Amino acid sequence: MKKSFLIMTLVSPLLIVLFYGIIFYFSFNKDxxxxxxxxxxxxxxxxxxxxxxAENNISFQYKNLNEEASLEMLKNAEIFGxxxxxxxxxxxxxxxxxxxxxxxxxxxxxxxxLEKVLKAKKMQDKGIDASLLKEINDISVQISTQxxxxxxxxxxxxxxxxxxxxVGAFLIYFFIFLYGVQVMKGVIEEKTNRIVEVIISxxxxxxxxxxxxxxxxxxxxxxxxxxxxxxxxxxxPVSSLVMKMAHVDPSSIAxxxxxxxMPTDELAKTPVKSNASMAILSGLNQLxxxxxxxxxxxxxxxxxxFYGALFAAVGSAVDNETDTxxxxxxxxxxxxxxxAISQSIINTPNSDLAIWLSMIPFSSPVIMMVRLPxxxxxxxxxxxxxxxxxxxxxxxxxxxxxYRIGILTFGKKPSYKDLAxxxxxxx
Amino acid sequence: xxxxxxNLYKSYQTHVALKDINxxxxxxSIFGLLGPNGAGKTSLIRILTHITEADSGQILFNGEKxxxxxxxQMGYLPExxxxxxxxxxxxxxxYFAELKGLSNSRAKEKLKYWVxxxxxxxxxxxxxxxxxxxxxxxxxxxxxxxxxxxxxxxxEPFSGxxxxxxxxxxxxxxxxxxxxxxxxxSTHRMDSVELLCDHIALINKSEKILDGAVNxxxxxxxxxxxxxxxxxxPLINDHNINIVSHKENELVQTDIIxxxxxxxxxxxxxxxxxxxxxxxxxxxxxxxxxxxxIQAVNQKQQxxx
Numbered sequence: 001m002k003k004s005f006l007i008m009t010l011v012s013p014l015l016i017v018l019f020y021g022i023i024f025y026f027s028f029n030k031d032x033x034x035x036x037x038x039x040x041x042x043x044x045x046x047x048x049x050x051x052x053x054a055e056n057n058i059s060f061q062y063k064n065l066n067e068e069a070s071l072e073m074l075k076n077a078e079i080f081g082x083x084x085x086x087x088x089x090x091x092x093x094x095x096x097x098x099x100x101x102x103x104x105x106x107x108x109x110x111x112x113x114l115e116k117v118l119k120a121k122k123m124q125d126k127g128i129d130a131s132l133l134k135e136i137n138d139i140s141v142q143i144s145t146q147x148x149x150x151x152x153x154x155x156x157x158x159x160x161x162x163x164x165x166x167v168g169a170f171l172i173y174f175f176i177f178l179y180g181v182q183v184m185k186g187v188i189e190e191k192t193n194r195i196v197e198v199i200i201s202x203x204x205x206x207x208x209x210x211x212x213x214x215x216x217x218x219x220x221x222x223x224x225x226x227x228x229x230x231x232x233x234x235x236x237p238v239s240s241l242v243m244k245m246a247h248v249d250p251s252s253i254a255x256x257x258x259x260x261x262m263p264t265d266e267l268a269k270t271p272v273k274s275n276a277s278m279a280i281l282s283g284l285n286q287l288x289x290x291x292x293x294x295x296x297x298x299x300x301x302x303x304x305x306f307y308g309a310l311f312a313a314v315g316s317a318v319d320n321e322t323d324t325x326x327x328x329x330x331x332x333x334x335x336x337x338x339x340a341i342s343q344s345i346i347n348t349p350n351s352d353l354a355i356w357l358s359m360i361p362f363s364s365p366v367i368m369m370v371r372l373p374x375x376x377x378x379x380x381x382x383x384x385x386x387x388x389x390x391x392x393x394x395x396x397x398x399x400x401x402x403y404r405i406g407i408l409t410f411g412k413k414p415s416y417k418d419l420a421x422x423x424x425x426x427x
Numbered sequence: 428x429x430x431x432x433x434n435l436y437k438s439y440q441t442h443v444a445l446k447d448i449n450x451x452x453x454x455x456s457i458f459g460l461l462g463p464n465g466a467g468k469t470s471l472i473r474i475l476t477h478i479t480e481a482d483s484g485q486i487l488f489n490g491e492k493x494x495x496x497x498x499x500q501m502g503y504l505p506e507x508x509x510x511x512x513x514x515x516x517x518x519x520x521x522y523f524a525e526l527k528g529l530s531n532s533r534a535k536e537k538l539k540y541w542v543x544x545x546x547x548x549x550x551x552x553x554x555x556x557x558x559x560x561x562x563x564x565x566x567x568x569x570x571x572x573x574x575x576x577x578x579x580x581x582x583e584p585f586s587g588x589x590x591x592x593x594x595x596x597x598x599x600x601x602x603x604x605x606x607x608x609x610x611x612x613s614t615h616r617m618d619s620v621e622l623l624c625d626h627i628a629l630i631n632k633s634e635k636i637l638d639g640a641v642n643x644x645x646x647x648x649x650x651x652x653x654x655x656x657x658x659x660x661p662l663i664n665d666h667n668i669n670i671v672s673h674k675e676n677e678l679v680q681t682d683i684i685x686x687x688x689x690x691x692x693x694x695x696x697x698x699x700x701x702x703x704x705x706x707x708x709x710x711x712x713x714x715x716x717x718x719x720x721i722q723a724v725n726q727k728q729q730x731x732x
Contacts, residue, residue, distance in 0.1 A: 193509030198570070201476035201503050202526045408478065 187315030303365030316406035361391025435484030
């Protein structure tokens with residue numbers, strides 16, 4: 001066995017866990033990714049004086065400056081920009097001068113703060129008192145969802161199903177690509193090395209092709225199993241480490257809310273973390289894990305065979321890897337399309353589009369993974385599986401026809417027309 | 428007969444590769460399949476090795492109709508050599524041996540035989556890409572013969588071999604022949620096999636133009652040219668002999684001559700004795716395979732015209 005293979009097998013799960021650890025770390029500590037920004041407010045109207053809320057990464061200072069002075073101030077590296085506010089007739093003009101083009105989120109943040117001040121002022125002008133205003137602002141609605149099934153009502157958790165669906169879809173996408181390209185490279189190696197002539201004199205081209213596809217599937221499955229076990233074993237310690245590093249405990253949340261000037265007592269009382277993890281656990285309990293896993297394995301194998309055969313056909317048709325480009329396009333496009341569209345499928349898992357895409361074998365492995373955690377009628381699952389089986393029988397047949405000619409054809413780079421001819425040529 | 432080919436035709440989309448080929452290859456002989464590049468040699472071999480199929484015609488292997496099972500009794504060294512570069516020599520040889528139907532234990536046994544023979548024990552755990560080209564050629568040769576095939580097909584076997592390794596290859600081929608294997612040599616370098624082959628067939632432009640035992644063919648095409656070396660006055664054309672070419676260095680003259688009324692070699696030597704020369708050497712000059720090929724091609728073209 002190759003050393004690099006062994007190392008990849010063992011190191012990859014570590015990388016995956018680390019990768020997600022880092023993503024979580026940054027999503028909990030958003031301000032890590034951004035610099036602190038100090039904005040000077042040059043307010044000629046006086047409306048906003050000492051009214052703008054400071055946030056994690058944006059804070060405000062109030063100064064009266066003329067244009068020259070503000071440009072002078074900008075030379076100071078600590079100052080992000082100068083916000084000039086003045087009245088022109090009934091309209092208030094806002095103008096931000098900065099050394100760099102401000103990001104969209106920064107701009108939106110400042111705008112929303114200005115709006116908030118204006119709204120509060122308006123309400124006060126109309127005689128709504130501050131405590132009422134606070135009550136209005138604190139109104140929050142959370143919908144708990146239940147799914148009506150044959151067995152009665154089931155609790156459900158859209159967050160968990162979304163994550164499970166997306167992770168499953170992404171894994172399938174990733175593995176089809178990874179192992180499909182391996183099949184193609186293997187075929188090209190055998191072809192360019194001319195080993196194929198010796199082997200084809202002993203086995204039929206179809207057997208050789210299937211051997212390649214099935215062999216790499218076995219390798220993939222072994223690798224995958226090792227990864228799942230290692231990721232499961234590693235994710236516990238790593239996630240607790242990340243939690244620790246990110247200070248995701250109630251006190252830190254209280255701290256941040258205090259900084260933003262919101263009332264702390266109520267938020268601090270809410271046991272945010274335990275609540276969330278309870279919800280995740282109960283969400284997981286609602287899912288039919290064995291069926292999900294079983295179907296994952298089915299679509300993993302089905303999708304791999306479907307695409308692996310096409311990759312093998314591409315490998316057989318060309319003489320070297322650089323020539324694969326034009327044939328790779330039509331294979332990779334549907335795969336990339338399905339992973340891209342899966343984000344909108346998650347929002348509407350039972351739309352017509354979602355149903356059709358989960359039937360077509362080009363996209364069904366990825367799309368079905370997205371839909372499954374939300375619950376898919378058995379009849380649709382069976383239909384999709386049948387399409388998948390027919391699909392890979394079809395591509396394997398197609399690939400076999402191209403492979404048997406392509407693998408012994410050297411020199412000229414074939415066109416799509418040539419491939420079509422090969423399909424129907426007698427051996 | 429190990430191979431009998433009757434009325435074999437094969438054509439591809441744009442050209443005819445083989446036209447009405449008839450050949451017999453005797454058991455235990457070395458058979459040379461000669462012809463220029465693109466003559467159809469490789470097409471014929473690919474049909475024998477079941478890589479492609481003929482359009483029509485019949486092939487018998489050992490008296491039976493050629494079938495995929497016969498592949499296990501053949502060893503094929505293709506013109507374009509190739510091994511798995513990242514695989515170790517040992518894994519590779521075992522893989523090929525088992526692919527040709529040997530059991531794992533039998534494959535290991537045979538591998539040991541060849542390892543001892545070529546003294547390559549230290550190579551076994553190396554990857555092929557770490558070996559020199561000559562070493563790779565040896566590995567490929569072992570892969571071709573490791574399953575003791577009855578028929579060994581070598582396509583341009585000497586290309587890429589240095590003289591020393593080429594000689595090793597020749598020796599091994601002769602040993603395999605002694606052990607009863609039949610060997611087909613395919614090459615466009617006709618001089619390289621004329622000493623080795625018992626029988627040959629010449630193929631040109633998808634047609635067989637000549638076949639038979641090497642000695643018979645050379646006799647058939649000889650022009651009664653004789654090379655003589657002598658000292659004394661240079662010979663000139665007369666009623667007995669014709670001088671085809673003449674060379675001389677300080678002492679020895681070398682002529683190629685023909686006899687005008689040839690009866691036998693002895694008779695010619697007798698005639699030469701009558702000239703005022705002292706004869707050093709007398710050799711019957713047989714045509715080379717290349718000369719025969721050119722002559723045969725010309726004859727064929729004239730008969731077509």
